[in-house]
Amino acid sequence: MRKIGFGVIGCGGIANYFHLPELCNIEEVNVVAVADIKEKRARITAGKFKVPNWYTDYWKLLEREDVEAVVVATPHPTHSPIAVDAIKAGKHVIIQKPMATKVKDAEIVVEYAKKHKELKVMVLPFVYFDNPYFDYVKELICNEHLGKVCMARIRVAHSGPEKYQDDVAKMFGEEGGDCWFFDKQRADGGALFDMGVYSFTMANLLFGKARRLISIMDTLDKKASVEDSAATIMNMETGSIVVAETAWTQARGANEIIIYGVKGMLVWEDFFGNPIVKHYDSSSSSWKIPSLSREKEPQHTHRHFVKCIIEDAVPIGTVEEGKYLVELMEAARRSSEEGRIIDFV
Numbered sequence: 232m233r234k235i236g237f238g239v240i241g242c243g244g245i246a247n248y249f250h251l252p253e254l255c256n257i258e259e260v261n262v263v264a265v266a267d268i269k270e271k272r273a274r275i276t277a278g279k280f281k282v283p284n285w286y287t288d289y290w291k292l293l294e295r296e297d298v299e300a301v302v303v304a305t306p307h308p309t310h311s312p313i314a315v316d317a318i319k320a321g322k323h324v325i326i327q328k329p330m331a332t333k334v335k336d337a338e339i340v341v342e343y344a345k346k347h348k349e350l351k352v353m354v355l356p357f358v359y360f361d362n363p364y365f366d367y368v369k370e371l372i373c374n375e376h377l378g379k380v381c382m383a384r385i386r387v388a389h390s391g392p393e394k395y396q397d398d399v400a401k402m403f404g405e406e407g408g409d410c411w412f413f414d415k416q417r418a419d420g421g422a423l424f425d426m427g428v429y430s431f432t433m434a435n436l437l438f439g440k441a442r443r444l445i446s447i448m449d450t451l452d453k454k455a456s457v458e459d460s461a462a463t464i465m466n467m468e469t470g471s472i473v474v475a476e477t478a479w480t481q482a483r484g485a486n487e488i489i490i491y492g493v494k495g496m497l498v499w500e501d502f503f504g505n506p507i508v509k510h511y512d513s514s515s516s517s518w519k520i521p522s523l524s525r526e527k528e529p530q531h532t533h534r535h536f537v538k539c540i541i542e543d544a545v546p547i548g549t550v551e552e553g554k555y556l557v558e559l560m561e562a563a564r565r566s567s568e569e570g571r572i573i574d575f576v
């Protein structure tokens with residue numbers, strides 16, 4: 232069996248809780264090396280997942296010929312430069328969300344990915360929504376079971392990343408209390424770029440592109456130099472009005488999509504943990520609750536990417552789609568700062 236050598240850059244929360252556990256469960260994957268600027272994190276992570284090589288300089292990982300593919304799992308503004316370095320080094324790349332925090336940085340990723348069409352570059356989080364729940368919702372909309380959809384509300388929000396960051400620090404025996412997500416210098420964007428990226432992804436997958444948007448964001452509760460709450464209203468190319476919300480300012484994580492059609496309604500709650508979809512059909516005045524499985528296959532994100540490498544297919548979540556999300560988020564930030572509607576036509 233052909234095995235693909237992987238490297239993981241950034242040995243923090245998402246690498247330890249998601250990427251490495253999934254990669255280490257896939258037969259066609261051999262995790263060859265990890266890298267983190269914090270030596271202890273690289274060393275401990277390598278030990279935990281039995282990865283034979285670890286580095287504090289990710290270039291050392293990229294120089295290895297047995298590393299064919301990498302995951303970029305570092306703070307947001309570093310995604311674009313590290314992904315470009317990985318592409319230049321001839322590696323397939325999975326880029327954590329958001330692909331970049333500025334459109335100009337997203338454009339560089341697109342430029343290099345286009346120059347190296349032989350490499351697979353997958354931008355998160357699009358593939359997360361390649362699941363039976365999302366297929367069900369999409370089918371209801373496309374086959375007009377809900378009738379004309381005039382409005383929808385998409386909210387992805389939780390209580391903030393600081394406890395999670397403390398848990399990550401504890402995992403490495405470090406002192407907690409430092410949360411880079413709150414620091415404009417290190418994160419560039421706040422809740423919008425961390426969590427709102429999911430709301431925008433789903434709005435895009437369900438309703439296409441935005442014709443115009445207006446946004447309000449603010450720092451309402453956290454001691455942060457970035458926004459902790461944001462709401463964006465968009466006119467979509469399908470004609471629907473979509474409200475995309477996000478926050479770090481609520482008692483617990485709760486994600487919801489409500490789609491208001493003239494013939495039916497769809498409520499989808501908690502789509503990452505224990506999802507429930509309810510479909511109200513006005514012709515029977517009843518709610519339907521379908522029984523669906525959560526994912527198409529275990530470790531779908533990484534299995535899908537590996538399959539694309541082996542079968543030379545295009546991964547779900549292209550660099551162009553990733554760039555579009557950055558355009559939306561940058562426009563939302565500008566709209567809030569300037570107090571005006573941004574048009575895309």
Ligand SMILES: NC(=O)c1ccc[n+]([C@@H]2O[C@H](COP(=O)([O-])OP(=O)(O)OC[C@H]3O[C@@H](n4cnc5c(N)ncnc54)[C@H](O)[C@@H]3O)[C@@H](O)[C@H]2O)c1
Pocket residue numbers: 240241242243244245246266267268269272289304305306307309327328329355356396399411425
């Ligand atoms: N898709 C998801 O479900 C999900 C969940 C959490 C985080 N994320 C994203 O993943 C990214 C990382 O988040 P996290 O929660 O793991 O953060 P984290 O702080 O726990 O981990 C990031 C790691 O990157 C390291 N790092 C920083 N700069 C580096 C560099 N130049 N080279 C090598 N290592 C470097 C840090 O030392 C740290 O260990 C963020 O952009 C975040 O938005 C995604």
